[in-house]
Amino acid sequence: MKIETRNFGILEVDPNIVINFKEGLPGFEEEKEFIVIEGKDSPFHWLQSVKTSDLAFVIINPFEIFKDYDIKLPKTALEKLKIEKEEDVVTYSIVVIPEDIREMTANLSGPIIINLRERLAKQVILEDDRYGTKHLVFQEDKEEIGG
Amino acid sequence: MLILTRKEGEAIVIDGKIEIKLLEIEDGKVKIGIEAPKDIEILRKEIYLQTQEENLEAGKVNISPEDLRKVLLK
Numbered sequence: 001m002k003i004e005t006r007n008f009g010i011l012e013v014d015p016n017i018v019i020n021f022k023e024g025l026p027g028f029e030e031e032k033e034f035i036v037i038e039g040k041d042s043p044f045h046w047l048q049s050v051k052t053s054d055l056a057f058v059i060i061n062p063f064e065i066f067k068d069y070d071i072k073l074p075k076t077a078l079e080k081l082k083i084e085k086e087e088d089v090v091t092y093s094i095v096v097i098p099e100d101i102r103e104m105t106a107n108l109s110g111p112i113i114i115n116l117r118e119r120l121a122k123q124v125i126l127e128d129d130r131y132g133t134k135h136l137v138f139q140e141d142k143e144e145i146g147g
Numbered sequence: 148m149l150i151l152t153r154k155e156g157e158a159i160v161i162d163g164k165i166e167i168k169l170l171e172i173e174d175g176k177v178k179i180g181i182e183a184p185k186d187i188e189i190l191r192k193e194i195y196l197q198t199q200e201e202n203l204e205a206g207k208v209n210i211s212p213e214d215l216r217k218v219l220l221k
Contacts, residue, residue, distance in 0.1 A: 123202070
């Protein structure tokens with residue numbers, strides 16, 4: 001199938017790579033299908049909407065960037081995403097990039113959880129006081145993330 | 148909106164599946180107990196709204212992969 005993307009023109013992709021967000025995402029309830037476009041040699045990837053070419057979230061793998069990130073998925077999420085094995089799951093965080101790119105933040109309280117086996121995904125909202133919606137990706141005391 | 152008056156210890160049942168019980172009322176705060184099937188997601192509304200707001204902001208981000216890569220070189 002062909003998907004028109006915001007940054008990479010029209011991509012011919014295997015329909016099996018499409019990920020289904022049955023409920024959409026908060027604020028984008030009508031957006032139910034996305035693909036993940038992985039950044040080449042970069043920690044930044046893209047969550048591209050299938051139907052809206054102009055909608056592509058910048059995402060990161062929070063476990064790569066925030067070394068002590070540690071979450072427990074609520075049972076409702078495990079149930080809805082039909083998660084049986086941890087190795088079927090990938091996690092991303094949506095990034096907001098202000099004018100000063102170095103000030104970019106990642107949403108750690110609302111990770112995107114994907115069950116690769118079932119191609120099901122959901123933005124899971126965690127009730128965890130340690131995490132909020134704006135965590136600086138680049139912190140002064142942090143080592144170069146490079147990649 | 149349906150409005151009901153309940154006393155401490157009383158409950159309401161929604162659709163035979165969800166029970167909402169007023170456990171404790173004190174100093175302008177209400178402690179609520181909710182029993183629901185496991186596919187029903189229960190969230191404090193402000194957290195949901197925060198996520199929504201953050202997503203809307205993220206959806207507006209317009210940066211090219213090239214510009215994004217530059218940040219790694221700085």
